[in-house]
Amino acid sequence: MLNQLRPAITLMALFSALTGLAYPLAVTGLAQLVLTGPANGSLVSRDGTVVGSSLIGQVFTSDRYFQGRPSATTAPDPKDSSKTVEAPYNAANSAGSNLGPTSQKLVDRVKTSVQGLGGAPDKPVPADAVTTSASGLDPDIAPAYAAWQVPRVAAARGLPADAVQALVAAHTAHQFDVPIVNVLALNLALDTLAQGSGRP
Structure with a gap:
């Protein structure tokens, strides 16, 4: 044996x-x-400090910054571990919402998002402004959504809108022939532009 x-x-x-x-x-x-x-995670550093990853989106809420698409990722509820709470761009729990086109919850959320962005029949909102990605971690947005945000960002920063739009154009890349804008890279360039202009 x-x-x-x-x-x-x-x-x-x-x-x-x-x-x-x-x-x-x-x-x-x-x-x-x-x-x-x-x-090593495609980490992005600014002045020796890691500020994010070029592959994972993050939350930007200030009007001074471009914002990514909505994220449907969740995390355990600290008050009740059997439940979950919204945790946008939670890299430990990559997932989409799994809500289909017939879901009333999805319809209501999209309607609320469109209204919040000031969308109207004569002013359609870019799709990625109100829809989540399959991973919930998408770091990129379409140039149309970036352009939609230019007036808000320019006003909040006190910068000319054409200068901000030129920054968007400079940070538009192509992935599989699809134009994309990396939100983190754009926002870092925006900070550099603002510092160069002497504005906050």
């Missing part, structure tokens, strides 16, 4: 070492050499 167990135990130990230690360490080491930024 030992003759049958010995090869099985040897192979199990060997493959455990290969797939459980050697392979993960090799992949991690290679990633650190070749793709240091993405391997």
Whole structure:
């Protein structure tokens, strides 16, 4: 019986070492050499301080900043662990709302969001301003939603609207031929523009 167990135990130990230690360490080491930024979370720093990730959205509520699309992520309720509470851009719980087009809750939320943004039949609101992404962590918005926010941001900052719109254009990239604007990168550039102009 030992003759049958010995090869099985040897192979199990060997493959455990290969797939459980050697392979993960090799992949991690290679990633650190070749793709240091993405391997470490695509972190974004400003003056030596990490301010976010280019891959995970975050909440911006001030009128002085561009805002991302709504997020449907949740977190455990601190008062009752059997329930959840809204926690936008919670990277530990990536998820969409799972509400379909026939959901009254979704319809009501979108209507409220459209009204809050000042949307009207003659002034349609960009779709990503009122709809969540499948992950709830989308760091990007469409250029149309960024342009929608330009007047508000420019007024709050005391900057010319055309200068802010030019900043949006400069930070518009293409992903799979779809134009996108990274909200964090745009807001950091906005702070730099405001500092350069002497405005707060």
